[in-house]
Amino acid sequence: MLDAIDTRLLAALQKDAHLTSQQLSEQLNLSASQAGRRRQRLEAEGYIEGYTARLNPSRLGLAVQGFVQVHLSTHGPEHSTSFARLVKTQPQITSAWTMTGDADYLLRVYCADLGALHQLIHDVLLPHVAVARVHSQIVMDQLKRDSPLPT
Secondary structure, three states: OOOHHHHHHHHHHHHOOOOOHHHHHHHHOOOHHHHHHHHHHHHHOOOOOOOOOOOOOHHHOOOEEEEEEEEEOOOOHHHHHHHHHHHHHOOOEEEEEEOOOOOOEEEEEEEOOHHHHHHHHHHHHOOOOOEEEEEEEEOOOOOOOOOOOOO
16 A cells, blocks of 8 residues: 555656665655655556656657557457557657557557658558558647646
């Protein structure tokens, strides 16, 4: 179970994963060793899955962000497994979800330009044997960045 201190520690780390045990201790009113042990426990228990850096897509030349809905023509374990493998091999696809509703999958993609998005859709996704159609939406502006999970 998480207590109030664990919740505050997780919130602090979501804002800045570089916080040292000393900095956490100051925010949580604990000793540095207590803060460090709590962080280690939360990591060991799987509350903290890892630490990453948030990169600026435009600085990396990724001018187009989009969402692609994928509709399958046929459903079965072999097609799902095959499509999942395809998704995992494409670095432009940064997130993928299976969905309820009309679309079977929702993909978040980052591409250098519209031509690269076109190529991903027409040369990679649509040729897959199970894909019936795709529907893409291009992000015009992102009002809210991926934010910390509520704790």
